[in-house]
Amino acid sequence: MGTDWSLHAVAPPAGTREGVQAALDRVVAQMSQWESKSDLARFNRAPPGEWQAIPAEFAEVLAAGVDIGHRSAGAFSLTLGELSEAWGFGAAGPVDAIPETAAPQSGLEFEPAVRRIRRGDGALLDLSGIAKGYGVDLAAEWLLANGVRHFLLEVGGELRGEGIRPDGQPWWVDVEVPPSWPGAGWRVALHDLSAATSGDYRRGLDIDGQHYSHSFDPRTGRPIVNGVRSVTVLHRSCTMADGWATALTVLGAEAGVALADEQELAACILANGREHVSRAWAAMLD
Template sequence: MIPRALTPAAFAGRGARARIESFSGETMGTSWSLHAVSPPAATARRVQAALDLVVAQMSQWEAESDLSRFNRAAPGEWHEVPGELACVVEAAREIARESGGAFNAGLGRLTDAWGFGGAGPVGQIPEGDDVLASRTIDFDPATRRIRRTGGAALDLSGIAKGYGVDLVAEWLLGNGVRHFLLEVGGELRGEGIRPDGQPWWVDVEMPPSSSIAPWRIALHDLSVATSGNYRRGFVADGRHYSHSFDPATGRPIVNGVSSVTVLHRQCMMADGWATALTVLGAEAAIALADGQELAACVVAGDREYLSHGWRAMLH
């Protein structure tokens, strides 16, 4: 798959003798890696610092993160949050609105109860959880303040990793690094091209139970994120429960979708939309992707569903 347009700026500052340097580290319970053409000396340190900032603001697993302290505060009170966290909350609310509520950043109590949050695994189906409780996160963009209802707790695990990719990418671009491939826990963003003139080729991860061949994508000024129900979950009484929740029912999804991959200029939006589309079921997800002009691929069993935007990149 190839983007429909090649940015002329992609060739700026690139030469056949330019070197690719590679860096890696750990963040958000996973790993990160970067392949960059002629990066500055401080690159590894600055990448780690940017990702550490995301953890410090948005982690459910860090007790003193801004998100965790907000979730411990009394509901109904407004709290000013840092700009980066406010940016992600605003994007999450946009996706929630455009998806008809398929994305909900207020499910933190549910994800904890089912063992997918900061409280750790539970290995059993929770009892007595009020699935009809309000899970609303209000946001005032003018003052960068948020508040929650009593049944809500902020959970940005379906979008924050993608934002971390974007935050690092913007630092790289702002410091003259025009050609790179960046990955954080399977979410990727590619800018420019390699010194040999090739784009940054990546293979889309497919569910291990699927016989569908993986797609190969040229990440030229483009991001890709995949939401897979096979990645996390637990088995109770012989049944597998996914970590993806349907906000309408307050329970793990059972719609047959095993993975959703979305391509977008911003990795944060690719990440969030992949999460939202997973909830809807294959046909509804593709219909929404077409309506939002998203390039999306939905896998359900051994069947593949492709949006118009995805198909356009095949020509």
């Protein structure tokens, strides 16, 4: 995933480090667009229209992504692989000129009951907007299944906290804010809760003095230009927090908060020098 992970756990058994690493390795082996032997990479190389069987974990991520895409009216998409490659964020590496791209026209067919998928022309999978959150959940479920009830797990800035610390306090974490942001970030208690943040300051492309976001609007096929610096979502599932943070980033502050309210999501959007919070986020302050 191009990042690292950390774990604070109460009384972890022998083999915990290896168990967490194995869960994350499974996500990489299935869903990485940078690993040429991954299930995702093989799917993207397969001929359009050809059905491909996928593992159970891969299918779980697709189901979550399809759901978020439907509920966000297309602000989230799993088939942005061609765009991310063209703009230098994929396996091919950086580019030195602005590419001409448009919204992807060909879609993805997914049959969850039998765990198989096929793509149309030009539809390449890119799960970077949701798979890291799923990696947190998969590793967290391994910990719970192996008797670790109290822990804070972090993978590349996405977090999940279960239970409490040895001193009886919840797992307090500071919400990441963009560099030079004028306000202070929130401190939240992750007690059986996950947090995911999407920001334009983490990755981007600079060409001729212009910065382009690594987040694409699936409806236009272009990097977003809506003033959003970061979006943080709190959710029981880190998978859903990650995917929704991506979708709300694309929608922008006003539409993003409106959808977060409709979906009863706890979300904080930093945009245009202001902080915008959903009703569910505000309710957590009481």
